[in-house]
Amino acid sequence: MKKYFILLCLFTATVFVANAQLLPTFQFGVKAGLNFSNLKSEDGGWLDASTRTGYQAGVWARIGGAGIHFQPELYVTGKSSEAKLIEEDKKGKVTFTSLDLPLLLGTRIGFGPAGLRIVAGPVVSFVVDKNIGESLRQVPKFSEYKNQAWAVTGGLGLDISNFRADVRYEHGLSELSKNDNAPQKVNLWTVGVGYRLF
Template sequence: MKKYFMIALLVTSTIWGANAQLLPSLQFGVKAGLNFSSLKSEEGGWLDASTRTGYQAGVWARIGGAGVHFQPELYVTGKSSEAKLVEENEEGKVSFTSLDLPLLLGTRIGLGPAGLRIVAGPVVSFVVDKNIGQSLQQVTEFGEYKNQAWAVTGGLGLDISNFRVDLRYEHGLSELSKNESAPQKLNLWTVGVGYRLF
């Protein structure tokens, strides 16, 4: 009888363990990092922009079990670029402060507390503050900037116990300027460090 009880207990615990691996889990944490952004004019080459360093800080969540996970994030982000208008020979700093909402799908490779992640997905940015250098404000090609923009991002991440490290590239999809004759997009690299709270 004891033998059958032990076999039943072993089978039950094995089935329960397998199901636990398939059940969705929830993680939540905080994250901060740096970005390296630049404005691009893809048509005509009238804008020459150099890369500048910005920041991001916010929270992230991860929902999913084995295989694929969904990772929404929310950050306050500062992005800037040193812009020079080639024809007018005017230059100045352009900066944006935005609330960024990446909606990522990813997968994790690894066991236990350490693993490599691959993530990709869309990002919507809600601009809460924008600052155009005084010399650029008077140039009509720059015009006014929109309050919302879309981008796509992807990259790699590393989990070590409760710590997270991410490297991503974000490619702007939306034209930032309201002036259709002066298209501008913002592209950036981000490096972030996070901590899982639970």
């Protein structure tokens, strides 16, 4: 009798956990971090850009169930690069401040308060401020930038209780320059930490 009671308890617990996994959940939190970005010409022949450190701060949400979650995020991001025009022999710092909106799909591996996440998806950036070095501003092909850009990102995350940590790579899809003869894209790595508020 005792054996059947234990089996019944185990079966009930298994059904409860399975049903809980199927129910959608909602999380919301804050996040901040660093990015390491560079501005590249598509052919690599006229622009030599080195990586510089920027920042990222904002909020995230997670809606999920059955092992898959949707994770929209919104950040203020500062991206920077040290650009050198090979043909013009001019160099200077280029910075962008943007509102970035990643729309990610992911899955979580693990149980309880700890788990590993895998995420990927598109990112749309709305540039709110651009600062181009004085020497670069004199070069026509370098002086005009678009106010919106698309990228794709992917990476790994770690959940430990309410704390979050992420490492991602973001690859620029859109040409930032308004000059078709001078295509430029921003690629970056991001490292961030976050906290789940609820």
